[in-house]
Amino acid sequence: MIVVMKADATAEQVEHAAAHITSLGLSPQVIRGAHQTVIAAIGEERPGLIETLEAGAGVEKVLPIMAPYKRASSELKSERTVVRARGLEVGGTKIAVIAGPCSVENEAQIVAIARKLKERGATGLRGGAFKPRTSPYSFQGHKEEGLKMLAAARDETGLAIVTEVMAPEHVPMVAEYADVLQIGARNMQNYQLLQAVGDSGKPALLKRGMSATIDEFLLAAEYILDRGNPNVMLCERGVRTFEEHTRFTLPLATVPYLHEKSHLPVVVDPSHGTGKARLVPPMCKASVAAGADALIIEVHEDPEHAMSDGSQTITPAVFAQVMQQCRRVAEAVDRTM
Ligand code: PEP
Numbered sequence: 001m002i003v004v005m006k007a008d009a010t011a012e013q014v015e016h017a018a019a020h021i022t023s024l025g026l027s028p029q030v031i032r033g034a035h036q037t038v039i040a041a042i043g044e045e046r047p048g049l050i051e052t053l054e055a056g057a058g059v060e061k062v063l064p065i066m067a068p069y070k071r072a073s074s075e076l077k078s079e080r081t082v083v084r085a086r087g088l089e090v091g092g093t094k095i096a097v098i099a100g101p102c103s104v105e106n107e108a109q110i111v112a113i114a115r116k117l118k119e120r121g122a123t124g125l126r127g128g129a130f131k132p133r134t135s136p137y138s139f140q141g142h143k144e145e146g147l148k149m150l151a152a153a154r155d156e157t158g159l160a161i162v163t164e165v166m167a168p169e170h171v172p173m174v175a176e177y178a179d180v181l182q183i184g185a186r187n188m189q190n191y192q193l194l195q196a197v198g199d200s201g202k203p204a205l206l207k208r209g210m211s212a213t214i215d216e217f218l219l220a221a222e223y224i225l226d227r228g229n230p231n232v233m234l235c236e237r238g239v240r241t242f243e244e245h246t247r248f249t250l251p252l253a254t255v256p257y258l259h260e261k262s263h264l265p266v267v268v269d270p271s272h273g274t275g276k277a278r279l280v281p282p283m284c285k286a287s288v289a290a291g292a293d294a295l296i297i298e299v300h301e302d303p304e305h306a307m308s309d310g311s312q313t314i315t316p317a318v319f320a321q322v323m324q325q326c327r328r329v330a331e332a333v334d335r336t337m
């Protein structure tokens with residue numbers, strides 16, 4: 001890291017900072033400029049070092065060189081991670097599609113939609129059994145019964161099941177039925193949940209918190225990776241801004257930016273990212289053009305009567321069109337779908 005001394009730092013302060021760096025096991029190289037002195041501190045950048053060094057007299061600021069997320073970073077692993085769960089493969093040249101209703105409503109519904117989605121090219125089936133709802137009075141999901149319904153849909157179709165787990169103590173139960181554990185936006189910084197999902201060894205789909213920075217997002221992924229679970233997908237699902245016309249603001253520059261910073265595959269969720277069904281098809285195409293490794297899309301036979309998120313949910317007919325159009329975009333960016 002680089003320790004930047006204040007313009008009026010005294011020679012004693014520079015000497016003290018260099019000695020402090022040495023005492024921390026790093027090697028200081030003092031670089032004296034015409035107006036300011038900086039000290040390159042060479043060695044392992046451990047958590048806490050910045051705060052310790054910034055507390056020193058005469059120190060202006062400390063700049064890290066390495067990313068704080070070691071395992072998620074492309075600095076130490078350049079080979080791209082491919083996450084696999086049954087026929088779902090995310091991170092290769094083929095763009096994957098995970099689709100399904102916001103909530104699992106009943107077995108007939110989830111089995112029927114799963115069949116249609118599979119026919120149209122989805123390899124993952126999403127559906128919430130545990131629903132994180134803003135209001136405690138909204139439908140909270142069928143919980144374990146919902147997981148059983150998802151398992152029935154997998155038995156019928158072979159699709160990989162992607163479903164949210166909301167509490168660390170539920171991880172073993174959800175992992176028994178699911179192929180991929182989704183960590184929702186509202187839980188991105190639930191560190192005990194992240195660790196429990198890491199310990200489960202199941203592939204994880206980590207959604208970006210609605211107010212999380214990219215560093216916070218990657219550090220959340222780091223919690224899962226650090227437990228020895230390498231199968232993490234990063235999901236951009238939109239962030240909160242001043243804009244009220246869309247439910248969230250979907251920043252697609254995140255996709256190439258995450259690809260630059262990390263080897264983990266990137267999934268885009270245009271359903272939650274926009275909150276409006278009519279905006280989902282164009283944003284699916286844009287996500288593919290931006291380099292998304294997978295899309296996660298809310299699809300319901302009858303969005304008007306969906307138990308949650310109907311306004312952002314597309315029908316199987318629209319889903320079929322989305323697939324067709326996205327395949328053409330994928331071809332234009334040297335991918336398949
Ligand atoms: C969902 O996928 O239905 C969901 C609740 O998503 P998010 O956590 O992104 O709001």
Ligand code: MN
Pocket residue numbers: 102103272298308309
């Ligand atoms: Mn939803």
